[in-house]
Amino acid sequence: MTRFHQAFSLALEGRFDAIWPDLQPNDRTLGALAVYRNTAVRGRIEALEANFPTVSELVGREWFRAAAREFVEAHPGNDPVLADFGSGFPDWLATFEPARDMPFLAPVARLDRAWTEAHLAPDAPLLGVVEASAAGLALTGRPARLHPSVRIFWFDWTAPSLWLTHRYPDGAGDLDWRPEPEGLLIYRPDDAVRARRLSRSEWVFLDACRKGRPFGVAALTASASRPSPDLPSLFSRLLRDGLFSSPSAQDRRS
Known part of the structure; x- marks a missing residue:
């Protein structure tokens, strides 16, 4: 990964300082970065949904995608292989307050993750x-x-x-x-x-x-x-x- 690509990746996480030497710090640039960032977040949410289908089925798509967005915001990751994205999701889900009344979710997520690991x-x-x-x-x-x-x-x-x-x-x-x-x-x-x-x-x-x-x-x-x-x-x-x-x-x- 080049210095620019690394800086661009950080900018998508909201850390802009490293990229300003290469881009103009104005509203147009920030708007473009926001579009890229939303696309990247959406892609990771969709990857998480594909990698944890049993969890998604148990809680419903709307609940899952809302939880997935919180996970992605906190753990965006930098691996371009989205088929392997979400290794930390089961442990995160075990501490996710809205899932407190669903103790089966984290174990089921572990099994979904194991399926992905076996596949890869x-x-x-x-x-x-x-x-x-x-x-x-x-x-x-x-x-x-x-x-x-x-x-x-x-x-x-x-x-x-x-x-x-x-x-x-x-x-x-x-x-x-x-x-x-x-x-x-x-x-x-x-x-x-x-x-x-x-x-x-x-x-x-x-x-x-x-x-x-x-x-x-x-x-x-x-x-x-x-x-x-x-x-x-x-x-x-x-x-x-x-x-x-x-x-x-x-x-x-x-």
Whole structure:
């Protein structure tokens, strides 16, 4: 970014000092900057609406755009990639006073954000059934690596069911907000982002993998969860879902 472009970006935030050496400080210039600024703000509001569709659907478009404007005014950002805009929106929403009576909004926003992260995550070779079978017991000692797109969550409330009902309306869902623990997996093993609920044992296993524990340690950790899981079936399902990066690919990059 050139000095002028940087100064122009600051001017769109209302900080004009840096740009006056390049432009005439008169009403015409201020009017033109206001037009650019309004266009930039509108673009970010629309990006936020596109990146958090579940939140928008829950509160309605008018409420969402009013809240989005406040967020954009406070956090305009400088990344031109608007598909990734709004990383701080879930945390901001948790402190937004008009949302105080809607405690489900911030968790749902986190899940919308995770969908975007999974969508934009880099590709990576997957650990498949054939490679896992060929490794045999040696695989238990290998550090597990989740695919870059994988995002896992565990909530004390039914945020996953609420989010899934809106984001994937064709599946069985539940619109109730209840104090019941639920886990959620968001991932993109191919071209489409997918999501499903996780059992407690699946979440414990994947959480250990997220921390870089060996597969064997992840299995032992999951075996202590309740109800006691069928570990071979659990690992087989996670493997079929395409949740792990191939260890052989990691070795080639080393």
